[in-house]
Amino acid sequence: MVETNLLFGGNYLQINNSNFIKSVFECREGHENTVILGTNTFMSNSILLIKGSNNIVEIGSDGFINGLVITVEGDNNKVHIGDKVFVLDDTRMITVDGSTLHIGNECMFSDRIDIRTTDNHAIIDMDTSKRINFEEDIIIGDKVWIGTGVNILKGSVIPDGAIVGARSVVTKQYQQNNSVIVGNPARVVRNNVRWTMER
Template sequence: MNVTGDTGQNMVIGEFAEGSAAQVVFRGKGGVLEIGPNVIFRSGTINFRGDGQRVVLGGDNVLLGEIHLSGNSSQVEIGRGTKMNSAVWMNLGEANDRVTIGQDCLFANVRFRTSDSHPIYDDTNGERINPSKPITVGNKVWIAEDVLILKGAIIEDGSAIGARSLVAGRIPSKCIAVGSPAKVVRQNIRWEEKFPR
């Protein structure tokens, strides 16, 4: 693990497992990276760009990709046993943004965006019409290749999201959802990580 920035005003709790090649960059203060046991971060960057940010990795994870926390007090939590087969990209663009991922999930080349990165206002009254929103992924969720998860998305336990889908709303538990926007095409499913031998 290569850590750059002010380590006196930020904190790393724990260590990545052997075989990791993560870059951790602190640009603000009060950042915390909490690494559970047996976490492999094969390659990529965790980029703390603001103040009071936190990343919690539950343990027994295999991770790969980019996590960018831009807004102050933003937070990422990844539950125990979650794995990434190809690079995942997260952008938490605004203050207090949050991405919460449950246990035993499986991802491939997924992109997470908690905000649009640029504010849009109603020109008649000045009200902002595109605030950021948290993203929540439950336990044992499978997200296939090239899926985009947008602000406010909620994917409940046990579901599977098909390749190249876009998730912007709520996906109920134990279902398959596909498309742009993703829609439920099958309910009462159970998926396994490997085929039986």
């Protein structure tokens, strides 16, 4: 619970009066990485792995996070998780090679969710011998509810107040706030809705 500031190998970890229980922060290589855990956030059974330099991971205040794995590979990545965010279990977030994952405030993530700014492997155009699949940022707005088993792929934008249905595959940028997004590939099926934590 006590505010902790650690500086090791040029890397910085700050925990501000939050519970960091049965969780691991590991920086396998690199330097000048910054990890900040806000005030009054409960984080358990989670792993944060950084392999690179000049990366920033910010987790906001008043959240509940269980079973989250954040993997950051390469340099100059940024992961931002806002305030009052709930992550329930077995969720993975992967950022690679200078990309950004931004999650707004008051979001709720169910279990078995996969979010990645990368395809993880290169795809090469055989005519030009050049790579064609580069990393792309992901933006998730405020008060978004992500259902169980959802995959959110690189370049996706999910607007404020959206609901993403179970096992959907999100692949593009959506514009309409307070919408229901479902399917594979995901599409908007309803607008002008809002959700609450209560049943």
